[in-house]
Amino acid sequence: KNExxxxxxxxxxxxxxxxxxxxxxxxxISALHWLQQHPGGGIVSLFMLSSGKKKHGxxxxxxxxxxxxxxxxxxxxxxxxxxxxxxxxxxxxGTSYGKLTFGQGTILTVxx
Amino acid sequence: xxxxxxxxxTLVQPVGSPLSLECTVEGTSxxxxxxxxxxxxxxxxxxxxxxxIGQISSEVPQNxxxxxxxxxxxxxxxxxxxxxxxxxYLCACRERYTEAFFGQGxxxxxx
Numbered sequence: 001k002n003e004x005x006x007x008x009x010x011x012x013x014x015x016x017x018x019x020x021x022x023x024x025x026x027x028x029i030s031a032l033h034w035l036q037q038h039p040g041g042g043i044v045s046l047f048m049l050s051s052g053k054k055k056h057g058x059x060x061x062x063x064x065x066x067x068x069x070x071x072x073x074x075x076x077x078x079x080x081x082x083x084x085x086x087x088x089x090x091x092x093x094g095t096s097y098g099k100l101t102f103g104q105g106t107i108l109t110v111x112x
Numbered sequence: 113x114x115x116x117x118x119x120x121x122t123l124v125q126p127v128g129s130p131l132s133l134e135c136t137v138e139g140t141s142x143x144x145x146x147x148x149x150x151x152x153x154x155x156x157x158x159x160x161x162x163x164x165i166g167q168i169s170s171e172v173p174q175n176x177x178x179x180x181x182x183x184x185x186x187x188x189x190x191x192x193x194x195x196x197x198x199x200x201y202l203c204a205c206r207e208r209y210t211e212a213f214f215g216q217g218x219x220x221x222x223x
Contacts (some may be wrong), residue, residue, distance in 0.1 A: 002155075002183070025223050033212055035210075035212075035214075035215070040216070041200055041202075041216065041217040042214070042215075042216040042217055043202065043214040043217070045212055045214070046213070047212065048177075048211050048212075067147060068142070077194040086155070088156075088212070091205075096164055097144055097169075098144045098146075098161075098162055098206040098207065098212075099146065099158055099161055099171075100146075100156075100158070100204075100206070100212060101158075102148075102155045102157075103155060104155040105155060
């Protein structure tokens, strides 16, 4: 079993729909990252969370440390949101050196 | 903020040829640097990390090596490429408890 599991693996939506991507992890973490990867391959960091909730524009990320679960929400989705969304956790512990463990990614396609 | 420059963006190399991918970082000092690989249909996997000049740790046994000759320079190398080395290689920078920053990646195809 992977340390970081994302669901769904693929997600198709119509423009304007509310989208949720889930991430569950099995290890102790110091932080959780949500990343966006566009078809060209480059990765952009969307959020880093250690507790609670963060919002940036139409994107909202939440984390429940007790349940070891995080969600990424996109409100009023748009075709330009089409990308791969990746959850990554930074392991807790003094020897982690900031290393990240990644989920498999969720491929989101938003149709006009 | 930190910026990572990684090149080249795309590379096609024959089996048995050498490899050198370079990554440089701006906007920070003494960062932790990482090389990740994403094989087709799989998630990103950590290959190497470095906490300082000349300090390299390998996460998985493989045909590749890494070096950090300067504080903000991280190089991924191979003496002889294998077909299985094909993939998407990503350089990253992160300080503990802060955001991670990524390069644009290099798509390597070994033919």
